[in-house]
Amino acid sequence: MSNYIFIVEDDPNIRDIVSAYLKKDGYHVSMVDNAEKAWELTRGKQPDMWILDIMLPGMDGYELCKKIRQESNVPIIIISAKDEEVDKILGLELGSDDYLTKPFSPRELVARVKRLFKRTTIHYEQKPHESGQQLQMGALIVRHNDRRVFWADHEIEVTAKEYELLSNLIQNQNRAFSREELLTLIWGDDYFGSDRAVDDLVKRLRKKMDGVPIETVWGYGYRLSHEEEANT
Template sequence: MSYHIFIVEDDQNIRDIVAAYLKKNGYIVSMINNAEEAWEQTRNNQPDMWILDIMLPGMDGYELCKKIRQESEVPIIIISAKDEEVDKILGLELGSDDYLTKPFSPRELVARVKRLFKRAKLTDSQSTDEVEHYQVGNLTLQVSDRRVFWYGKEVEVTAKEFELLQSLMQNKNRAFSREELLTLIWGDDYFGSDRAVDDLVKRLRKKLEGLPIETVWGYGYRLRDDEDIS
């Protein structure tokens, strides 16, 4: 199978170089110089991965990333000249799977593309072995259609928020370090700050008021289930 990748980048030189390396590795590539046109193309042509620049004319990469995540779980890699930690965290919060700072090695980008496709394929192969849903107290998580219910009412969550809940619910009452959660949710090739985990937990606590995610001070978090404690 040949994966199809959308490259959304307004710098033609970067587009051409990235596309050349991806094509050399067997990928099908569409090159687009603005977010509006890229989004329009998805009506008839859904990619298997997005590579997005942040600083685009008109709609920026963050906004496009947000729109993609509202409708799809395909891998997203953000590339940007910005190197601030807050920008990386914002990109990951909005649902991107990886973040590369310009200038970057095209070979490194290709390696990350391969890793993300490998992770996505592994997740798909494991899905048939997963239970259909998890239940902890008044929290219900349906795996097959990625839906979350709190006291019987459905709550909209992002892809990363869902993955955090699933990891904690699969291992209720177990304390995870922030580093463990970073690896589980973003992969072992992510080298950003563990603040991304704190922000994820903060957003879930706001959406699911009373959610029993406990802070293990100086370490990480656990999802407490009193009924399962003997």
């Protein structure tokens, strides 16, 4: 079964071009021109990925992104004519997984869609010491076989990017990663956005898991520390 992508874009030319390229690659596509209609139509069937424009009539793409994140961790790509760093950061803070600035190549969008689907479905290779593809450090458990996260005996809903950050950190406990390393590991080596995206991921995880030992290495990056109390 092909992946189902929902496009919310008020420019009919962009909608048609993006849809044509995605369908050519085998994706099932639905598209509407406003966020309210999109939200109503997806109450019955959630898509496997959202592609959202920011400047929409009525509810904007940021608000729709926020509403989606309150209910689902489905991948979200934001597309926008805005190219300011603050707009990209806001989109990432609200839970989007990628941000593409107009004008863009439809082939580039398709490539990002493929990469994001791959990142959300790939299973990490099991290491000899990883019984059942599960790693644990104190109250934190990351299960690689079904991409689930548990903290203090409670399952935590995480986005694809949040999962990848935790997975990389828990597989390299006590190792300090620079922000640039984490950007490459999580977003890919062709990502040119601000390293604030990493800070935003950590901020969201700390909010979801009070006391999670993600330690700030000041002026450098982050590590998952064995210490009971991590510096925050």
